[in-house]
Amino acid sequence: MDAILQAIVNGTLTGSIYGLAALGLTLIFGVIKVINFAHGSCLMVGMYAAYWVVLLTGVNPYVALIVVVPFLFFFGYFLQDIVIKPVLEAQSDVREPTEVIIVTTGVWYILDNLTLMLFGAEYRVVQTSISGTSFELGELIVSAPKLYGFIATIIVSVAVVWFLNSTKMGKSIRAASLDREAASLMGINQYRVYNIAFGIGTAIMGVVGCVLIPFYYVFPTVGVIFDVKCFIIVVLGGLGSIPGALVGGVIIGLIESIGAQFMASTWTELIVYVVFLAVLFIRPAGLFGSKLDW
Amino acid sequence: MVVSVGTPAMAKEKVIKIGNILPLSGPSASVGIQGKYARELATEMINEAGGIKSLGGLKLENIYVDSKSDPTVGVTAAERLINTNKVNILSGCWNSAVTYPSTQVAERYGIPFIVPVSVRNTITERGFKYTFRIAAKDAWWTRDQFGFLEDMKKKTGEQLTTMAFVYENGDWGVGMAESWRELAKQYGYKVVLDEPYPSTASDLTPVVMKIKKANPDVLLLTSNASDAILLTNTMAEMKVKTKAVIGTGGGHADPMFRKNCGKNAEYMFDVVEWEADLNKTGIPELNAEFKKRHGYDLAGESVDAFVSVFVIADALERAGSLDPKKIREALAATKLCSGPGMIVSYDCVQFDENGQNINAGIVMVQYRMIDGNLERVSIWPESAARAGYEAIFPMP
Numbered sequence: 001m002d003a004i005l006q007a008i009v010n011g012t013l014t015g016s017i018y019g020l021a022a023l024g025l026t027l028i029f030g031v032i033k034v035i036n037f038a039h040g041s042c043l044m045v046g047m048y049a050a051y052w053v054v055l056l057t058g059v060n061p062y063v064a065l066i067v068v069v070p071f072l073f074f075f076g077y078f079l080q081d082i083v084i085k086p087v088l089e090a091q092s093d094v095r096e097p098t099e100v101i102i103v104t105t106g107v108w109y110i111l112d113n114l115t116l117m118l119f120g121a122e123y124r125v126v127q128t129s130i131s132g133t134s135f136e137l138g139e140l141i142v143s144a145p146k147l148y149g150f151i152a153t154i155i156v157s158v159a160v161v162w163f164l165n166s167t168k169m170g171k172s173i174r175a176a177s178l179d180r181e182a183a184s185l186m187g188i189n190q191y192r193v194y195n196i197a198f199g200i201g202t203a204i205m206g207v208v209g210c211v212l213i214p215f216y217y218v219f220p221t222v223g224v225i226f227d228v229k230c231f232i233i234v235v236l237g238g239l240g241s242i243p244g245a246l247v248g249g250v251i252i253g254l255i256e257s258i259g260a261q262f263m264a265s266t267w268t269e270l271i272v273y274v275v276f277l278a279v280l281f282i283r284p285a286g287l288f289g290s291k292l293d294w
Numbered sequence: 295m296v297v298s299v300g301t302p303a304m305a306k307e308k309v310i311k312i313g314n315i316l317p318l319s320g321p322s323a324s325v326g327i328q329g330k331y332a333r334e335l336a337t338e339m340i341n342e343a344g345g346i347k348s349l350g351g352l353k354l355e356n357i358y359v360d361s362k363s364d365p366t367v368g369v370t371a372a373e374r375l376i377n378t379n380k381v382n383i384l385s386g387c388w389n390s391a392v393t394y395p396s397t398q399v400a401e402r403y404g405i406p407f408i409v410p411v412s413v414r415n416t417i418t419e420r421g422f423k424y425t426f427r428i429a430a431k432d433a434w435w436t437r438d439q440f441g442f443l444e445d446m447k448k449k450t451g452e453q454l455t456t457m458a459f460v461y462e463n464g465d466w467g468v469g470m471a472e473s474w475r476e477l478a479k480q481y482g483y484k485v486v487l488d489e490p491y492p493s494t495a496s497d498l499t500p501v502v503m504k505i506k507k508a509n510p511d512v513l514l515l516t517s518n519a520s521d522a523i524l525l526t527n528t529m530a531e532m533k534v535k536t537k538a539v540i541g542t543g544g545g546h547a548d549p550m551f552r553k554n555c556g557k558n559a560e561y562m563f564d565v566v567e568w569e570a571d572l573n574k575t576g577i578p579e580l581n582a583e584f585k586k587r588h589g590y591d592l593a594g595e596s597v598d599a600f601v602s603v604f605v606i607a608d609a610l611e612r613a614g615s616l617d618p619k620k621i622r623e624a625l626a627a628t629k630l631c632s633g634p635g636m637i638v639s640y641d642c643v644q645f646d647e648n649g650q651n652i653n654a655g656i657v658m659v660q661y662r663m664i665d666g667n668l669e670r671v672s673i674w675p676e677s678a679a680r681a682g683y684e685a686i687f688p689m690p
Contacts, residue, residue: 003507010499018496121323123520125527125554132531132558143499143531215531216496217523217554221320225496253497260500261507265491266463268500 002139007257013146015253017211019246020153021226022233024204027160030240031177031197034084034097037104039230040223041111042079042202046072046209047218048115054126054213061128061210062148068206076202080195083107088194108223115220123217131214145214152211156204157246163200173197177240232276238289247287251275309355310346310610312337312603313375315368315386315396318360321493324519324550325595326388329410330358331588332596333385335580336603339634346607348614354607357381361392368392372399382616383408383606388595390414391465397425406622408606410598414469418650424618426625426645428598428605430654435565436473438656439540440481442563442674443512446538446687454537458487458510460501460517460525467516470542474514486510493518502528511537517545523554530558537688538563549590552661552668559661559668561689566594568639569659569672571680577637597637604635605643625649639678660685 025039036042049071053064084100091097125131133144164170175183176193184190216222233252237244252272259268279287314333317326337354345351357379359371368387375381376399384400384407387393393412400407401422409417409427413435418427447454459474461467467490478485487508491501498521505513513536517525522545529539541564545551552559570581570591580600584592592600605628610616613624626649631642640653658674662683672678673685 003503006503007500010497010503014497014499116319116323121319121327123324123523123550123554125523127556132527134531134533141532215527217520219323219520225494229496256497257500257503260504264489265495265498265501265504269492 003261004258006140007261008254009140009142010146011254011257012250013143013150013253014257015250016153016246017146017149017208017249018226018229018233018252019249020149020156020204020211021208022230022237022245022249023153023157023160023242024201024208025230026234026237026240026242026245027204028198028201029234031173032080032084032088032194033177034088034100034104036201037101037227038079038107038111039104039205040225040227041108042072042076042205042223043208043226044115044218044220044223045075045111046202046205046207047212047216047222048119048209049206050209050213051124051126051218054128060130061213062152064213065207065210068210069203072206072209073199073203075199076205077195077199079107079202080198081191084198085191085194088191112220112223119220121220123219125217126213128214143215145211148214149211152207153246156207157242160200160204161242169193169196232272234286236276236279236286238286241286241288244286244288309353310349310383310616311379311381312354312356312606313372313379313381313384314356314358315361315371315375315384315392316358317363317388317392318358320362320364321518321520322363322389324548325544326361328549328588328593328596329388329599330356331584332592332599333603335584335587336600336635340603340607346610348611349616354603361387361389363389363392365389365391365395368396369399372396376400376403376405381405382618383621385410385599385602385606388412389465390417390469393417394465397422400424404622405618406609406625408602408625410602411595414465418648420648422649424622424649426605426628426649426651428602428643428651428654430567430656431650432469433473434654435542435656436470436477438658439474439514439542439565440477442540442565442658443538444481445674446685450687452537452688454511455484456486456508456510457483457512457514458489458505458508458536459485459514460487460489460491460505461515462493462517462521463490464493464518466544470516483512491521493521495521495524498524499528499532501525502532502534505529505536506532506534509536513539514542515539515546516542519545519548519550522546522548522551526551526555526558526562539689540564543567543594547593547595547670549593552670553590556668557663560663561686562661563685564659564661564670565656566659566670567654567656568592568594568597568637569657569670571670571672572637572639572657572678574637574639576634580634580637601635601638601643604633605630608633608635658685662686 049068135142172188233248237248256268341353345353361368390412397407411429413432415432461471539562546564609624613620640655659670662671671683672680
């Protein structure tokens with residue numbers, strides 16, 4: 001029984017971090033209707049940024065957020081502005097701009113291989129003050145870096161929801177995501193909104209980078225490991241749904257950790273896909289997805 | 295159709311082409327790149343010493359193809375290197391899963407294929423004429439892991455009864471686990487956990503939890519670099535205690551592992567073919583040169599790659615021809631015992647009729663903190679142990 005309780009705790013914590021990674025993707029998708037294949041690479045950029053800041057200054061990874069998050073925000077902002085916007089403009093009369101998928105795939109390859117050239121293929125881990133520390137509650141062991149990751153997820157999610165609901169910019173973003181043409185007619189500059197939304201989605205990857213650094217390694221294709229997970233979580237939770245991303249992430253985390261207690265861990269992936277398909281079968285729009293067609 | 299335009303007066307200098315298929319990106323990239331560096335260093339040394347003298351001083355040239363650890367890519371690369379690049383010899387592929395089908399291609403075309411590292415038994419058990427392996431095979435690695443444990447039981451009187459196997463679910467890990475199961479039965483261990491896991495897992499905490507729950511005396515691991523790092527750090531976090539943790543080279547021998555695990559890896563054991571503290575002439579100088587170029591030490595994988603180039607050069611020298619059949623004959627008759635290439639723990643490279651290096655030997659090392667640095671110290675067999683060191687068993 002102890003093992004199961006421990007598995008639930010681990011699964012929830014790890015899952016919340018998956019959820020945070022998926023949050024950025026779901027936000028970008030919800031607003032711009034762009035399937036961002038460079039999402040994992042943005043996560044990788046976030047991790048490298050966090051890695052270098054921590055390594056060069058020796059600060060606590062959570063202090064590194066001050067540098068990493070703005071850097072990632074502008075990285076996403078200009079990525080959208082310079083690379084994706086021209087494609088969106090060229091396809092402005094198309095309902096679902098498919099070329100954008102190809103562009104983001106290109107960005108993914110360029111980023112990953114550029115990193116490979118710059119920093120080499122090696123795995124890098126930075127020893128931070130919180131690496132490998134854990135809290136013991138009787139028999140239960142709670143990994144400190146993951147607990148902080150869980151807390152960061154809650155804070156970021158609340159902040160994003162508040163931003164979307166209560167600020168003028170947030171409302172513009174929601175308006176543009178509901179109906180881009182109507183929003184343009186109301187005087188909302190849709191491309192600026194897109195830049196901001198993409199920037200926020202990418203900035204969240206900066207938070208994920210700082211959260212992962214204490215217990216995870218960085219290498220150029222680290223994004224690929226999280227990529228598929230993020231996509232599954234986003235679809236499972238419902239496209240564009242913030243609670244969906246979090247709940248979806250925790251579900252995946254729980255399946256992985258509890259499932260592994262009863263079978264070889266290579267099988268848990270299968271369970272993840274089975275649950276994923278089952279949910280889609282029952283609720284095609286995902287757990288929190290709206291029935292409205294995107 | 296080939297049209298030559300403006301043929302220069304001098305014939306274009308010919309080279310001997312070696313086609314290398316290696317994982318240069320993806321999860322095994324780090325070892326693949328180390329293998330590439332080692333080949334470059336060896337090739338440079340041979341070329342500077344005047345190339346292959348029996349062929350009028352022809353130089354060696356390496357062509358590298360990234361296998362991405364993918365068997366299909368490996369096979370395509372082998373085909374392309376043979377047909378398009380017209381290579382004289384192939385080498386690679388580190389991942390057993392890639393080596394296995396790629397050597398088949400070479401066999402079909404009759405092009406010699408040198409396998410510096412890939413441990414799957416069957417690679418040299420198919421009666422192939424053109425495949426030559428430098429490294430020891432699976433069965434020998436596991437044989438020595440158990441041999442070491444038996445020895446420790448005798449020496450320390452420690453009771454070891456239960457065992458856990460945790461291994462990556464690729465070709466290599468699964469092959470190792472098969473040998474482990476047989477040996478565990480033979481030596482009377484009770485297997486309390488037999489757990490494959492995907493090397494690219496984003497979280498190995500569930501696996502570590504299972505190890506903790508099973509509470510084995512001995513934990514045997516086969517991991518790539520990334521998962522070895524993750525497992526070791528998570529085990530420290532989750533406070534898992536066993537009497538012995540034994541790795542199987544690969545990830546546990548990767549210089550990155552040492553750098554990234556620090557104190558968490560202290561007292562862990564690992565089987566390797568080679569260690570920098572071996573008593574062989576030339577090792578310190580060569581290691582210093584390698585470190586100067588790339589910033590880290592040579593490791594078992596890179597040494598086998600290094601040696602393989604000298605084996606190729608030696609065979610070419612004796613063949614005196616670029617005919618693949620003649621090169622193959624020369625390789626089969628290899629008995630390389632000296633020269634700058636021989637920095638291995640054994641005396642000579644010799645191949646049996648299946649192309650397996652019969653002398654490939656294994657050393658057991660233990661991670662130890664020495665003056666604040668984590669070092670790999672050779673501790674077994676005692677003849678190969680670093681002066682003044684012996685195994686600390688069980689792990690404190």
